[in-house]
Amino acid sequence: MNKVMGRPIPAVVVAFLCVIIFFPSILNAQKINGPIVLTNRQLTEKVKEFYIAGVNDDRAERNAIAILLPTAAPYDKYKIDVKDGAAVALKRFADYAIQPNKTLRPVNIRIKKLKITEEPINNNQVGGKLEIELLFELKKDFGPVKLVSYPATTTYTRNAAQQYDLGVLLSRALEGGLNWFNNWINREADTNIKLAKSVKLIFTDYTEQPEGDTIYYSPKRPLTWDDFKDKPYGNKYVAEVLPGFGYTEQAEVVQSVVVVRISMRVFLPKSAAWVRYEGRNDYALTHEQRHFDIAKIVARHFQQALLAMKIPADNYDGYINVQYLDSYREMNQLQDEYDKETGHGMNGAAQARWNEMIEKDLKEVL
Incomplete structure (x- = not known):
């Protein structure tokens, strides 16, 4: 971060x-x-x-x-x-x-x-x-x-x-x-931050051009098997991704208001994604895409939680940091539940339920 x-x-x-x-x-x-x-x-x-x-x-x-x-x-x-x-x-x-x-x-x-x-x-x-x-x-x-x-x-x-x-x-x-x-x-x-009376948060989604090793989430940019650059690990799964989210922050005081501009970054490193040759099919790719989608949903929850708060001007950064840690724990918990219930994609019925839930949540946050 x-x-x-x-x-x-x-x-x-x-x-x-x-x-x-x-x-x-x-x-x-x-x-x-x-x-x-x-x-x-x-x-x-x-x-x-x-x-x-x-x-x-x-x-x-x-x-x-x-x-x-x-x-x-x-x-x-x-x-x-x-x-x-x-x-x-x-x-x-x-x-x-x-x-x-x-x-x-x-x-x-x-x-x-x-x-x-x-x-x-x-x-x-x-x-x-x-x-x-x-x-x-x-x-x-x-x-x-x-x-x-x-x-x-x-x-x-x-x-x-x-x-x-x-x-x-x-x-x-x-x-x-x-x-x-x-x-x-x-x-x-x-203009003096010590004298600021309130806080205004402005969120944006980060994009990168041209694309490097890291993929930044966009509904127009789904995962492809070409994004999986790492070598396979272990023998239990056919593919794995490690998405996350973070943010960069800039603050200035305008007319006694701390204006905090937060650029959200939901990312997936290509060098941390791998697939076995036999796992390259649309069903497995959808399972891995859902991991990326969950990171996006929780990142938006992080944003929504902060916007709902009355954040004091003299400790705005503390509130943002605490909420970030809480939201990151939420993301890890959801990722674990997703893999556990779907059997890492092996349970087709559970995978279908999660696909439906994730699609619904994406419509609400995108």
């Missing part, structure tokens, strides 16, 4: 932004004792693909996020944190920025880094740096699917005697991350 997948599934994408800003309007002459309070902000672009289902704080060290310099002596650094904790504060911020619409894709945010540090530049100035990394993942029943990582760094400079409004600083940084992810998912929604 050969599988040829379509557009490769991308690894987790990483974005990196570095912004140098200076906002005199958010300087504050008073020392910030904490906690840091975020300011509500709504995204400028409409959100139509997702909502924030949850926020997790995955920082390696969950200490207070800010290590700051005071505006007056003593100049020992001190720590402050976000009000209610990083995860709660960010979820509240996200719910205001993006009105939750649970008909859209549920997205979780994992806070991988959130840190504000200050260092003296000279006697009159202090330099600050905000480092943030947000991992966005799609929430699924079987577990989260990583989508994209957003790391960014923002720096600022303040007068040593004036403190910076960190609530505004952090709120702007979070707004920037949500805007960035909104733009990313708008671009990716139609």
Whole structure:
């Protein structure tokens, strides 16, 4: 079984932004004792693909996020944190920025880094740096699917005697991350397989021109004794064929739908078919043709079973693989029953019954 997948599934994408800003309007002459309070902000672009289902704080060290310099002596650094904790504060911020619409894709945010540090530049100035990394993942029943990582760094400079409004600083940084992810998912929604919402299967029957060693099933191309190229084995039967079926697969995402094109291959290798000289008659050839017909019928059962399923976009290949194995077992079982009941063609009455059943089934699947 050969599988040829379509557009490769991308690894987790990483974005990196570095912004140098200076906002005199958010300087504050008073020392910030904490906690840091975020300011509500709504995204400028409409959100139509997702909502924030949850926020997790995955920082390696969950200490207070800010290590700051005071505006007056003593100049020992001190720590402050976000009000209610990083995860709660960010979820509240996200719910205001993006009105939750649970008909859209549920997205979780994992806070991988959130840190504000200050260092003296000279006697009159202090330099600050905000480092943030947000991992966005799609929430699924079987577990989260990583989508994209957003790391960014923002720096600022303040007068040593004036403190910076960190609530505004952090709120702007979070707004920037949500805007960035909104733009990313708008671009990716139609073609990224991780974001696909449904599956469409398209089946075709493979043909080969010119014909080689392998015969691919066609109602217009019945077996002939010239197809039996192998040397005879054993002494129990006058002829034998070994048909099978498989498929090749190509997948692409079109407007959030995984379109899977499956080319069915019901085949019989000439090099695996043999006949004794004394067995070359129409009755024996019909028996061997029925083996090939059974493979075709079960291949169509495989197709029908998949088309009747509601296949999830995030595990379509697993469903196809499982059904293929089930159908192949069905084929082997039917081939064994056929040979057992007909006595490998020696029981004429049983052979006639199977001929009738197989013809009926072929009419339904061809």
